[in-house]
Amino acid sequence: MEVIVVLIPFALCLGIAFLGLFIWATKNGQFDDLDTPSKRILFEENDTNNNERKDV
Amino acid sequence: MSQLSQQTTPASTSTSCAHCDLAITAPFLNQEGQEFCCRGCLSVFEILKENNLQGFYSIQNQESRPKKAVNKIEAKTYAYLNHLDFISEYTSKNSNQEYSMLFYLEGIHCLACLWLIEKLPSFSSEIKSARLNFESSLVKVTLRGGSQNFSTAASTLNSLGYTPTPIKSDDQVKELQKKEERGYLLKMGIAAACMMNIMLYAIGIYAGATGDIETSFSWITLAFSLPVVFYSATPFYQSSIASLRNGSINIDTPLSLAIIVGFSISAYNVFQSSSVHYFDSIATLTFLILFSRYLLMKASRHTYTKKDLKNFLTESSFLRINHLANAELEEVHISQLTCGDTILIEPGSGIPCDGIITKGESDISMAILNGESKPKKHLLNDFVFMGTVNLGSMLEVKVQALGEDSRLGQIYIKAEDAEKDKSKVTLLSDKISKAFVAIVLISSLLLAIFFFVQGAPEIGLNRALALIIVTCPCALGLATPLTYSRLINLSAKMGALVKSEYVLEKLSSVENIFFDKTGTLTTGDYRVIEREVLCSPKIPFSHEEIVFSMEASSSHPVALSLIDWCRESESIIKRVPFASSTEVLGKGVEAQISDISYEIKSVPTHEDFLLIVLIEDGLPLIRFHLKDQVKKSASNVVNELKKRNYTIFMASGDQQEQVEEVAKILKIDSKNWKSRMSPEEKGAWVQDFNQTLFIGDGVNDTLAFSHASTSIAVKGSLEVGMNSSEVYLKNSDIELVTPLLSMAKAGTKTIKRNLSFSLIYNIAGAALAINGSIGPLQAAILMPLSSLTVLGSSLWGTRASLFNPKRKNKEYS
Numbered sequence: 111m112e113v114i115v116v117l118i119p120f121a122l123c124l125g126i127a128f129l130g131l132f133i134w135a136t137k138n139g140q141f142d143d144l145d146t147p148s149k150r151i152l153f154e155e156n157d158t159n160n161n162e163r164k165d166v
Numbered sequence: 167m168s169q170l171s172q173q174t175t176p177a178s179t180s181t182s183c184a185h186c187d188l189a190i191t192a193p194f195l196n197q198e199g200q201e202f203c204c205r206g207c208l209s210v211f212e213i214l215k216e217n218n219l220q221g222f223y224s225i226q227n228q229e230s231r232p233k234k235a236v237n238k239i240e241a242k243t244y245a246y247l248n249h250l251d252f253i254s255e256y257t258s259k260n261s262n263q264e265y266s267m268l269f270y271l272e273g274i275h276c277l278a279c280l281w282l283i284e285k286l287p288s289f290s291s292e293i294k295s296a297r298l299n300f301e302s303s304l305v306k307v308t309l310r311g312g313s314q315n316f317s318t319a320a321s322t323l324n325s326l327g328y329t330p331t332p333i334k335s336d337d338q339v340k341e342l343q344k345k346e347e348r349g350y351l352l353k354m355g356i357a358a359a360c361m362m363n364i365m366l367y368a369i370g371i372y373a374g375a376t377g378d379i380e381t382s383f384s385w386i387t388l389a390f391s392l393p394v395v396f397y398s399a400t401p402f403y404q405s406s407i408a409s410l411r412n413g414s415i416n417i418d419t420p421l422s423l424a425i426i427v428g429f430s431i432s433a434y435n436v437f438q439s440s441s442v443h444y445f446d447s448i449a450t451l452t453f454l455i456l457f458s459r460y461l462l463m464k465a466s467r468h469t470y471t472k473k474d475l476k477n478f479l480t481e482s483s484f485l486r487i488n489h490l491a492n493a494e495l496e497e498v499h500i501s502q503l504t505c506g507d508t509i510l511i512e513p514g515s516g517i518p519c520d521g522i523i524t525k526g527e528s529d530i531s532m533a534i535l536n537g538e539s540k541p542k543k544h545l546l547n548d549f550v551f552m553g554t555v556n557l558g559s560m561l562e563v564k565v566q567a568l569g570e571d572s573r574l575g576q577i578y579i580k581a582e583d584a585e586k587d588k589s590k591v592t593l594l595s596d597k598i599s600k601a602f603v604a605i606v607l608i609s610s611l612l613l614a615i616f617f618f619v620q621g622a623p624e625i626g627l628n629r630a631l632a633l634i635i636v637t638c639p640c641a642l643g644l645a646t647p648l649t650y651s652r653l654i655n656l657s658a659k660m661g662a663l664v665k666s667e668y669v670l671e672k673l674s675s676v677e678n679i680f681f682d683k684t685g686t687l688t689t690g691d692y693r694v695i696e697r698e699v700l701c702s703p704k705i706p707f708s709h710e711e712i713v714f715s716m717e718a719s720s721s722h723p724v725a726l727s728l729i730d731w732c733r734e735s736e737s738i739i740k741r742v743p744f745a746s747s748t749e750v751l752g753k754g755v756e757a758q759i760s761d762i763s764y765e766i767k768s769v770p771t772h773e774d775f776l777l778i779v780l781i782e783d784g785l786p787l788i789r790f791h792l793k794d795q796v797k798k799s800a801s802n803v804v805n806e807l808k809k810r811n812y813t814i815f816m817a818s819g820d821q822q823e824q825v826e827e828v829a830k831i832l833k834i835d836s837k838n839w840k841s842r843m844s845p846e847e848k849g850a851w852v853q854d855f856n857q858t859l860f861i862g863d864g865v866n867d868t869l870a871f872s873h874a875s876t877s878i879a880v881k882g883s884l885e886v887g888m889n890s891s892e893v894y895l896k897n898s899d900i901e902l903v904t905p906l907l908s909m910a911k912a913g914t915k916t917i918k919r920n921l922s923f924s925l926i927y928n929i930a931g932a933a934l935a936i937n938g939s940i941g942p943l944q945a946a947i948l949m950p951l952s953s954l955t956v957l958g959s960s961l962w963g964t965r966a967s968l969f970n971p972k973r974k975n976k977e978y979s
Binding site: 114118121122125128129132133136137139141142143145146149150152153154 | 221225277280281284298299300301344347348351352355356359363366379382386
């Protein structure tokens with residue numbers, strides 16, 4: 111049962127790490143538009159030319 | 167309606183458009199002989215083929231959404247976008263020194279559109295990316311390498327059928343909204359993470375942990391509730407302080423109380439090594455309420471609003487005569503016009519300013535300003551007003567007043583002032599929480615005192631705390647935003663954009679409904695109501711086929727009505743192969759075939775309808791009567807509303823005969839309609855009644871909107887509609903009024919049901935808490951349970967099948 115001394119801090123760190131990622135993602139604007147990306151991924155990337163993968 | 171003998175179509179000929187799949191009545195053919203329903207579809211098809219973008223069609227076929235034909239495309243260069251003044255105001259620069267501009271697009275309706283728009287870079291090497299937000303129809307176009315040439319992007323978007331309107335990218339309101347949403351999301355996310363972590367350790371304690379483990383777990387839960395209490399719940403504190411300053415209590419007061427008192431006493435108990443903690447309940451409470459409010463915020467914000475009078479017309483560019491450079495014409499944006507400029511107003515175009523006609527004479531539709539359906543002839547040196555539409559021939563107008571200085575602008579300012587005076591409606595749930603809070607506070611105080619007097623202050627404190635937590639207004643705080651956000655989303659899907667939840671509450675208590683006439687109950691434009699056939703044509707085509715072929719390329723409003731009429735009266739229209747065809751601006755169309763000359767022109771009359779004649783070699787063949795017609799759906803709507811016991815009124819700026827006629831058709835009581843009303847008079851009339859709803863088109867009814875309890879706008883450009891009214895109908899479909907009113911009533915009914923449930927729950931819970939039967943464990947279970955029930959009740963009360971138009975016989979009390 112003493113393993114709990116290791117498990118709890120580990121769980122806490124993991125939780126805080128993901129929380130940090132969530133905060134970063136929100137500030138980066140990744141949650142602003144939740145509908146369009148879900149539609150966008152269904153498109154196929156088939157042609158070349160001047161099509162650059164954006165990220166504005 | 168004469169019907170030509172049906173042409174049997176050979177089995178091999180398809181009669182659906184190669185681009186949009188809709189049925190074709192008058193085929194347009196491209197060089198390969200493929201058929202299209204309109205020129206718009208044809209041109210887009212050709213563009214796609216040229217640029218190898220036929221992937222569009224495979225995506226369109228996967229769509230379940232109905233396909234739409236392309237809007238009429240007018241070629242525009244958008245040269246004004248490259249003007250230096252424009253660039254500085256409308257573009258933003260990113261860290262790579264690349265410029266971006268935001269456009270609002272019309273005509274986005276399916277995934278294939280999304281795909282096509284984001285393929286914009288393939289049309290020009292200057293365009294780096296185009297990123298579309300599907301819900302709001304806003305696209306952000308970024309150019310490569312420091313280029314500022316947005317006119318190519320805009321004209322490409324236009325040629326594909328998506329008319330772009332540039333949007334200022336540094337719009338303060340939009341920025342603030344975005345920050346607020348992100349802030350809420352952060353608070354919500356942190357509350358969620360902490361809530362779940364707290365629960366993890368709290369369960370351990372409930373399961374019977376003791377000793378060191380229990381102590382350490384208690385401290386951990388305390389630590390996790392710190393972010394919740396001091397960060398996530400801050401919106402509640404701010405809101406309760408704000409309302410306390412105004413001398414009233416709103417729903418956030420009991421909420422904040424529960425959280426603060428709950429946290430303090432629980433923390434105290436941790437220090438005292440007692441096991442009475444409510445951290446998990448507090449965190450869950452905070453998270454659930456934040457969540458429902460976030461959903462409501464998102465729901466009421468998916469429409470684009472912008473408060474800038476200069477941009478309210480649908481055309482954004484005008485031709486200005488530059489007197490400094492030999493009367494050369496330059497294309498400018500409306501924001502670049504100044505008083506004293508002379509601009510060209512093309513037929514069919516809206517007039518962007520108050521001004522004087524310096525050259526030309528024309529018929530101008532005043533409908534948008536005062537509701538008159540017959541256009542008024544304006545001559546040289548006559549005054550014209552912003553918002554009216556030039557129907558006849560080209561005019562030169564000298565600008566005298568723009569934006570807020572124009573007559574329309576003044577009306578807007580008056581309307582804004584009236585809005586400020588309008589007392590804000592208190593939501594039903596807010597009213598109840600005032601009484602509720604008082605009772606809970608007094609009860610818990612009495613409880614604490616009782617036990618203090620009895621000599622057991624600890625018990626008293628804990629029971630009082632249990633009371634506060636258990637009676638926490640979850641139903642009040644959760645259910646109302648959830649119900650309203652569902653309804654707002656549902657109505658948006660139907661095409662009705664509702665500004666806020668207050669609007670829904672107001673709609674549910676409406677008793678008197680005022681309709682504007684022109685554009686709301688009537689179509690607002692001229693439709694063919696009658697035809698007089700005089701003789702048959704010499705060539706083997708029907709009258710409609712000749713008229714259609716001659717007017718097919720015109721964008722004049724009268725031509726469009728004639729085209730619609732021809733389409734509806736024939737199943738297949740054969741094109742007349744005219745040798746030549748010319749449009750004489752403002753006068754009509756002329757065409758020649760094998761030495762026979764045809765003319766279509768309007769004949770001035772003193773009647774209340776427009777007379778259009780088709781003439782062959784000088785002799786009239788057929789006469790059309792065009793008039794503003796009552797919408798087909800208008801009678802249905804008025805009857806349905808009368809059945810539901812609403813009192814119907816009609817307010818119009820038009821002449822008495824016109825208004826009387828419409829009143830007769832719609833069976834509106836003679837004391838309930840008035841004619842020849844100015845915008846100011848409409849506003850005044852509405853003020854005589856209570857619980858009023860005004861339904862009109864955005865421009866000349868602005869004052870009436872602000873004086874009524876609530877308002878619905880039917881037409882007009884997007885910004886106009888959203889700014890002056892509380893609901894905007896995207897498709898000008900007044901049939902949406904009845905389901906909207908049903909929704910509002912259903913919302914109130916659901917909320918009342920939720921409130922009664924919460925009352926029962928709270929009384930039971932309070933009794934148990936006072937009794938001492940409720941500890942932290944029970945509270946932690948009961949609260950989410952009650953929240954879920956209330957959530958289920960809200961979802962069930964706003965289920966989409968309730969508002970299905972097929973259920974007309976259901977009464978909403």
